[in-house]
Amino acid sequence: METLSLAVVVGAALFFTFTNGFRDAAGAVATSISTRSLTPRVALAMAAFMNLAGAFLGQGVAETVSENLIDPPAGGQGLTILFAALLGAIAWNLAAWRLGLPSSSSQALFGGLVGAALAGASTVHWDGVLTSVVLPMVLFPLVALLAGYLLMVGILWAFRRAGPHRAQRGFRMAQTVSAAGMALGHGLQDAQKTMGVVVLALVVADAEGEGGGIPVWVRITCAAMLALGTYLGGWRIMRASGRRVIELDPPRGFAAETTAASVLYAASYLFHAPVSTTHVLTAAIMGSGATRRLSAVRWQVAKNIVLGWCVTMPAAAAAAAAGYGLVRLVLP
Structure with missing residues (x-):
């Protein structure tokens, strides 16, 4: 029975990763598509491949998720908690996708775990939730906002004498690289978050195996599901993350993607902090776009996006708590 419960939890984790691809990963190439540097299909195929590669580049984020947030009991009760957490996160992901709201799958997962x-x-572990989730979710987007603005100011100064058409063409080509870096950072972050949940489930079920760490099959399946979700969906989210926030040109798109990718790498390797790709990218877009003029940023749209961020964790926590009650009612 416990083996079956473990299989159900792992299946739910993989489905969550797939919805994450629908929800978040397409945002990695939204700016490249909005500036017409890449066609949608080419951009999504590239993002899917880079997501797959990024999932194998580290494990610090996965360790944070599996060790610093909650401590479920061993056996069936712990697996029920993890299953309910994933149910809550999936429910919010699908609802937000349906509404076209670029909320964070990462926040949904963490809210689900806590709820x-x-x-x-x-x-x-409230100290872990505060230091590993809440503070990074607030601080890293602010860093991306400021860094995106400063990088774009530097680009404007460095290319102040360049011909506009030549510069636009050059940055359109450069966005191929920056979009790939952004997608790689997303795989590094978001595939590991699900890996952390699967590893936690293995520990709870006493099926971790020798040597600890992340089993190879966990890496491969989580990475593959994220890549598949990326390639098959995400159009509604791309519209919200790209042109609706600001009309981007190639230099600003390059600045936003480069900034966001750099922040994701720093969060993963230096701090082992799970952060939201959606938060970081949207903040970088607003920062680079504000160099045109503050009024160029559609602040009402940005306000609605921030509202979605604030609602996500409590909504996913409530959905997970309801899911736990439902599971216990069906399987007392």
């Missing part, structure tokens, strides 16, 4: 743990009277 399910509280509903199941399990331990929540």
